[in-house]
Amino acid sequence: MRTVLKSNYAIEVINLSFKYEGTEEYALNNVNLRIKEGEYVVITGPSGSGKSTLCRTLNGLIPHFYRGHMEGDIRIFGISTRAKRTHELARLVGMVFQESENQLFLSSVEREIAFGLENLGLPRDYIRKRVKWALRNFKLEGLKDKAPYELSGGQQQKVAIASVMAMSPRILVLDEPTSNLDPLSAFEIIALIHQVNKAMGVTVILVEHRLELALKYATRLILMKEGRVITDGDPREVITSKEARSLGIGIPKVVEVYKRLKEEGIELPRIPLSSEELALGVRGCLATYGSSYRG
């Protein structure tokens, strides 16, 4: 049932440019990316920078569903998306969208999770097994018979992720999955995505504005602007780069604190990406600072 994988990279984007039908400007402009299996990549940038467009190239929605002019190539585990339609890629790339409402169709959580597998025509026993797995792993057993559209926003997004993960994709792409959620639900969804990455070994591509939540677990941060990749690298380096500053992304407060402390002559050992990391840094620094002074 598994496709034989032909590449070391989960995703290879090669000289990719894309222009939607009926528009003049390129939504993506010569993008190059190589993402290894198991990475946790956060993509951010201002509105209209091409983040969503990039997401849609990864599972073949572009160029198959959204028509336009595409140059370059995308390979998912070595398979070109030009030759494969979205549903053929569904077992490699799962995609979760911003509005949970528009991606939940059925009248119970159980049926919702089964939907994708049913579409692929998989055997009933296998579907049962996967549904059970998803209900258990995403702690949805209690909501099994509930109608997804009657759940809270956070639970809806959880069901959306579970429904996609039931198809056992190797890559999970999420396009601003928390932007309609309240903070605590957003926090929980981000934690869930981390679990998918860590425990299931799935490569995660997460588009987010809320960096104070999203960066905590990221292994890589990509900044985009006007259809181009501006910076790409270690989250701690990228978030403190001058590009990040000039791009005007919401730099987490802990990073601001780190920078200001540095200006004051206090250098924490590591750029913090969460409150916990900052607190830890300050503590450690205080200890050595105190002892070295006394020593």
Place this chain on the structure above:
Amino acid sequence: MSIRVFEGFKFKPKGTYFYKLDPRVKMSFLIVYSILTLYFSTVVPLSILFLFSVVIVVSNRVAKEWGRTLRAVALLSLVIFSFNLLFGAKGNKLNYASSMTLRFLTLTSFFSIFFLTTTPEELSEALLLIGIPYEYTFMFMMAMRFIPTLARDFQTIIDAQRSRGLELEKGNFVQRARKLLPLLIPLIVLEIRRSVLIAEALEARGFGTSAKRSTLKEYRLSKVDLYLLFLTITFATSLILSSKLPPYSEIMNYRLPELVP
């Protein structure tokens, strides 16, 4: 609000016996009783059918939702009644108007029972089982699924435009008709956008794969299903027979007296 009409046509999970029936059985139930309701044109059998539907409603604990729909269509039934009384067919007008109204209410009642206890998927699967292609049954299911969303969007649009001073109740007919534009244009645009988003989400979940679709649920007729099927047929036959055979036929075909002799 007019949106209330839909309350009794929306699936409400209550878990009573009617919910556990095979969708095909529920569908046959709906079809048989709809045909019966259209077959009879006198007050007595139609009242029996209506009362029968009430028994099912009450025993399945959906009286509240059902009541809302019936109340919402009360005005319409009044219209049907008066219209038939005034302009109805020649002959006994009171009898005709009463049975027409009763027929309308009974049909509404049976349809309400069906939709209250049947999920859109069950319905589409039932249609699928009787040979209607998946594309059509799925389209139907999606329409059912997004009616509440549409209603909510529309309410928000009304609120937003009223907040900008739009007064729907003011003005003559033409002016009022023009006031629908600020409500309908955002709704149409919103739903077109939504439909694209829904379509891409469907695509991403493997919809439209050429492989033959499989299903999680398996439908096999249970004992309860067979009982109900049996009861339905017996009840329907006895109603028809009693309307043909004396002495019952006399009661069954009883006509209300003329209003103006």
Place this chain on the structure above:
Amino acid sequence: MAVAIEVNDLYFYYERGKYVLKGINLTVRDGEMVAIMGNNGAGKTTLIKHFNGLLKPIRGSVKVKGRDTKGLSVAELARTVGLVFQNPDHQLFAETVEEELAFALRNFGYPEDIVKRRVEWALTLMDLRKYRHRSPLSLSGGERKRVAIASVLCYDPEIIIFDEPTIGQDYYQKQKIAQLLRMLSRQGKTVIVVTHDVEFVAENFERVIVMADGKIVADGNVREVLTDPEVISKSNLLPPQVTHCAWLLKDVGISPKLIKVSELVKEITRLFHEHKGI
């Protein structure tokens, strides 16, 4: 100062018996800038729909500029209370941006010369002059949001309410909205913002009202409210990141009542200097 909005023991439900608002009491004075926070489903949107008469109390009362909303229509109240909805797509319908802005003014029966003048003013204010002849539907998300805001500001309501203005907005757009709110406040407008963006509130507001489950659980100074662990946990919110850091460092002598980056930097620096001084 005079009272802009006064809510007394307000109860409301959509469905009989299922109360969405359970005894709300609050007063907003003229010229105040207030944030209303709370999780989805806490009753924030239901509450603000009472301020312009879209909803009427089932029990209790809502008074706007001293007038009870019970006897007033939405159209009457809307002149005083402007409500900017979360999603611009719920209202944009006109052929051009200009027409969109004129819509409310015409509904209120203003003469054409005033309509023209107010539209000009709002176009300039929201930096929309270059789009005046464009269809609002052809604009980008951020631009559509600005048109929706302008379409309310153009008739110059005294009280302006924003429902979740920062949702789906990027950093720059958020900054712009913050600037606008401050400017309106400087002009003496009463500004009420419903949001669950805690960082946005910590940076831009002085007074915050926190709702949970149809009730007000806190109403007061942003610093007091957002650094109160009990309020935060009761309302299922998250504290501002700076506050969270301060809480984690409480035991080493950092004040737990910090909300701004500069405050935390100062506190940590102080701590290091004290250490040096041991």
